[in-house]
Amino acid sequence: MRNVEASLASWQEQALNFETEVAKAVIGQDRVIRLLTVAVFARGHVLLEGDVGVGKTTLLRAVARAIGGAYERVEGSVDLMPSDLIYYTYLNEDGRPKVDPGPALRHGENLSVFFFNEINRARPQVHSLLLRLMAERSANAFNRDYSFPYLQVFADRNRIEREETFELPAAARDRFFMEVKVSTPSDPQIRQDLIFNPRFHDVDALVSTVKEETIDFRQLPTIAEAIQNSIHASPTLQKYVLDLWSAVQNPASADVSLPGVDMARLIRGGGSPRGLSYLVRGARVNAWLHGRDAVLPEDIRSLFPEIIAHRIFLDPIYELREESLTRDLCAAIFAAVPTP
Amino acid sequence: MPMRCRAISSIYEHAMRAALVALLVLVALSAAEAQVQSVKLFTPRLFGYFVGDVLEDEVDIRVDKGTELVSASVPQRGSINAWIEIVGSSVETEAVDGAKLYRLYLAYQNFYPAIDARQLEIPGFTLSFKSGDQIYPAQVRAWSFGISPLREVLPPAKASGGEYMQPDVLPLSYNVRGDATIAFALLAVALATLALLAYHLAWWPFGARKHRPFTEAARSIRKLMKVTEAEAAYREAFVILHRAVDATAGHAVFSEDVPSFLAQYSAFARLKDEFIRFFASSQSAFFSDHPAEAITAFGPAELRRFCDQLSATERSAL
Numbered sequence: 316m317r318n319v320e321a322s323l324a325s326w327q328e329q330a331l332n333f334e335t336e337v338a339k340a341v342i343g344q345d346r347v348i349r350l351l352t353v354a355v356f357a358r359g360h361v362l363l364e365g366d367v368g369v370g371k372t373t374l375l376r377a378v379a380r381a382i383g384g385a386y387e388r389v390e391g392s393v394d395l396m397p398s399d400l401i402y403y404t405y406l407n408e409d410g411r412p413k414v415d416p417g418p419a420l421r422h423g424e425n426l427s428v429f430f431f432n433e434i435n436r437a438r439p440q441v442h443s444l445l446l447r448l449m450a451e452r453s454a455n456a457f458n459r460d461y462s463f464p465y466l467q468v469f470a471d472r473n474r475i476e477r478e479e480t481f482e483l484p485a486a487a488r489d490r491f492f493m494e495v496k497v498s499t500p501s502d503p504q505i506r507q508d509l510i511f512n513p514r515f516h517d518v519d520a521l522v523s524t525v526k527e528e529t530i531d532f533r534q535l536p537t538i539a540e541a542i543q544n545s546i547h548a549s550p551t552l553q554k555y556v557l558d559l560w561s562a563v564q565n566p567a568s569a570d571v572s573l574p575g576v577d578m579a580r581l582i583r584g585g586g587s588p589r590g591l592s593y594l595v596r597g598a599r600v601n602a603w604l605h606g607r608d609a610v611l612p613e614d615i616r617s618l619f620p621e622i623i624a625h626r627i628f629l630d631p632i633y634e635l636r637e638e639s640l641t642r643d644l645c646a647a648i649f650a651a652v653p654t655p
Numbered sequence: 656m657p658m659r660c661r662a663i664s665s666i667y668e669h670a671m672r673a674a675l676v677a678l679l680v681l682v683a684l685s686a687a688e689a690q691v692q693s694v695k696l697f698t699p700r701l702f703g704y705f706v707g708d709v710l711e712d713e714v715d716i717r718v719d720k721g722t723e724l725v726s727a728s729v730p731q732r733g734s735i736n737a738w739i740e741i742v743g744s745s746v747e748t749e750a751v752d753g754a755k756l757y758r759l760y761l762a763y764q765n766f767y768p769a770i771d772a773r774q775l776e777i778p779g780f781t782l783s784f785k786s787g788d789q790i791y792p793a794q795v796r797a798w799s800f801g802i803s804p805l806r807e808v809l810p811p812a813k814a815s816g817g818e819y820m821q822p823d824v825l826p827l828s829y830n831v832r833g834d835a836t837i838a839f840a841l842l843a844v845a846l847a848t849l850a851l852l853a854y855h856l857a858w859w860p861f862g863a864r865k866h867r868p869f870t871e872a873a874r875s876i877r878k879l880m881k882v883t884e885a886e887a888a889y890r891e892a893f894v895i896l897h898r899a900v901d902a903t904a905g906h907a908v909f910s911e912d913v914p915s916f917l918a919q920y921s922a923f924a925r926l927k928d929e930f931i932r933f934f935a936s937s938q939s940a941f942f943s944d945h946p947a948e949a950i951t952a953f954g955p956a957e958l959r960r961f962c963d964q965l966s967a968t969e970r971s972a973l
Contacts, residue, residue, distance in 0.1 A: 551941040609943035613911045650906030655894055655941035 319541055323603065326530075326538050330356060330604060333381050333529045340377035340521050341370050342508065343500025350495050350621055351378055352604065355530075357596045358539045359492020360449045360468040362434070362483075362625075369497050371471045375430050376522045382535075383528030384427025384465055387418045391437035393479050397444040401456045419454060420461050427465045427532040434470040435480040442487045445470075449490045465532050485584075485628065492593050493618075494625040539600075546599040547609040555612055555654040559619075560591055562648045563627060571647045573640065576633065581640070583628045590626040597622050612654050620645050690791040691784055692717040692754055702801035706768045709742060710777075714759040714795050717751065718784055722791065724748075724757050725783040738767040739777065769802045869969040872899035873962035880955055889955055893937050896962060903969075910934040922972030929961050 330352055337348050354361045355378070363371045379386040389400060403415045415421075419429065431437075431445065445468065448454055453462045470491070472483075488494070500506060509515050562569035563585035567578040598614035605614075624641045633640055697713040704710065716724075724746065734740045743762030748755060759782075767775055779797035783790050806819070854861045876892045900908045900916070908916050913934055917924045936953035939945045953961075 547942075547944055549942045549944070607943075609938075611910065611938060611942050612907075613909050616909065653898060653901055653907050654909075655890075655897060655937060 319545055322538070323541060323545060327603060327606060329530050336381045336525045336529050337374070337377045340525050341374045343502055343505035344370065344374060344497065347374065347495055347497055349604070350493060350618070353597050353600045353618065354492050355382065355467065355535065356539055356542060356600045356603070357492060357593070358467065358536060359593060359597070360490065361470070362488070362491040362494045363469065363471040363497055364474060364494060365471075365497030366499065367473050367475060369499050371497050372430075372432065373518050373522065374497070375428070375469045375471070376518070377525045378469070379428035379430065380522055380525045380527055381529045382427055382467075382532050383530070384532035385422030385425045386428045386430070387422065387426060388430040388432065389418055391431060391433040391435065391441070393436060393438065395437050395441055397440050400441070400444060401454060416456070419448065420456055423461070424463055424465070426463050427467060429463075429466060429468045431468060431470040433472060435472040435483060437481065439481055439484065442481070442483060446487055446490055464536060488625050489587050489589060491625070492597070493621040495621050542603045543596060543599055545608065546602050548595060548599070549609060551655045552610050552612065552615075555652070556591060556595060556615060558652050558654075559615070559648060560586055562652050563623065563644075566644065566648065569648065569651050571644070571651045573643050573647060576640065580630050581633060581644070583630050584626075585628070586623050586626050590623055594618060594622045616649050619649070690719050690722050690786050690789070691793045692719065694793050694795060696796060696798065698798050698800075701799070704765055704800055704802045705805055706766060706802075707764065709762050709764045710800060711743070711760065711762045712777075712798070714757075714761070714782075716757045716759070716782060716784075716793055717754050718757065718791075718793075719786070720750075720753060720755055722755065722784045722786040725785050725790070728781065728783040729759065730761060730780055735763075735778065738765065738775075740764050740766065765802065767802055769804045770808045772801060772803050774799045775802055866902075867966070867969055868899035868902035869962070869965040872896050873959075873966040876959065876962050880959060886950070889950060889958070890940060892955070892958055893940060896933070896958070896965075897937065899965070910938060920972075922968050923965065926961070926964055926968065929964070933958075933961060 333355075334348050334352050337351070338345065341348065351361060351374070363375070365371055376386075389395070399417060400419045401417045403417045403421075405413055405415070407413045419426070429448070434442075434445075444454070448463070448466065449468050452464060452466050453460055455461070472480075500509070515521060558569070562571055564582060565585075566572070566582065572578050573581075594615065595610070597618040598610045601614040601618060602608070602610045620642065624645055627641055627644070629637055629640060693716070695715045695717075697715070699710050699712060718724075726746070729746060730741055730744055732741050732744055740763065741761060742764045743760065745760045747758040747760075749758070750756070763777055765775070776797050776799040779795050782793045782795060784793060785791070853859070872895050876895055879888050879892055879895070882888065897908075903920065904912075904916050913927075913930050917927055917930065923930070932953050936949040939952070940949035
């Protein structure tokens, strides 16, 4: 037990180092980096969302470099097919057709970061392959099973265009541990730095400043399990999370109301059991990152929008205002549900 | 003949003496006239007065420069005789063409209950003026006015079946609606102001209705702790106090929200240390495995004291 505590403490140090390294390449995104760290240590897949050119790709490359292990990147497009991820077909020097493992399989079980760029441009068939990759960390090809024990999927999508895009099905979104919104930093100093400092002009050079393999990706599953087993969630906290869940599913019962919204109609589906379990997993990691041995309501609250908000499905008439409504709903729920 | 001569000479002597006296008087008068240039009396209407009327006259005396009125010679308020009384007396001066003009205003009230029309006289008087050591008199002449009775005397009214007493005059009814409206409006303003003041100072009934979570929490915690100080009661007390903090803030308050809570409700800022220790103990009691630590860190006695402080601060601040 003492061993576990000691190794958790040293891993916490490494996790904070990891954050510092990533922050070298990406400035003004401290909260996003913290969320990604939580996801890494909770072994969850992340969907990044944001405007074009805010540094999503740079951030993920920095994260991949700091985690170490094999890194693969795929660009989503309309004509991308699931087989393109698994197989690589080409003609060899003798002019004979040849099939090799594609990007997903190429690195075998060493694949640690799989980065799917512009995921909403890929077809649903690709999404479903990704579902299996994410949920089971395995794929079937060349008549055998491939497993990826260290795999973590990062995907990104931009919400600017809607043409030639495929909305992610609810099942796929539910499999993502977090949906993180990356926005432009608001601090004028950082904005100025990002534009004028030549350091940020060359992304390759920038990413190379991040120290490689700050954490050992092979140990991540073990340490993630140790965190989940040793960070305490008290009965009061468990009750709080259950209260939050029922408030999400039936806001009116918790006296939650939003101006101009029929609360009885608002929610069509509110938070899956998997989502809530992800929430608690993330909260445990967050508590551990703060050096605590118990989860606090603050941990739940700080991760709730990223982990639960995209699992709340609103009535179609409120869908256009989904983003702001969900944000307000989360805030109202936390204001209304008391603890301890 | 000698008798006759003596008589003639006696007449002559008398005549001479009279002429001498007249000359002396003339000299004296001309000297006085030299100082007092003119005396003019302006009387009011001279007829048609009744008992109780006030008559105002004015006497203008023009004197040489350097000549002063002896104020003691000015008639003062008070009765002159049985039926007339001076009720006003004032003097004004002004300079006119190298001379000095005194304007004396007198008001007489007549108390003569006349039973027939008759003339009454207001007596004259002498004013004294002083120039150097010399005193110069100025005579104000008497004047008379006509007074009438209030009722006929003959034949007696009773003889012809009349009455001496007039019928009572009916009271005049004034229209007071405007004044009443103003009075009611002012009363309404006063009451509204009083209500505002009562609200501001939390007097009854506003004081009683005011929502005071900490005061209520302190009351229920005191009741709870009176029964038992066991761990369950202690935890319940914590929950009650948490709800009071939430109710004050209007939303659930966590440990990390304490700084913003204190910034918003600055009256409680002086209890910052207690707040921090309360939330830390609450965390150990409810979210970690060490409830015993909470009791030692923030015991029941301290919890009660914290409640009382919060309640007092709330009453004084809100």
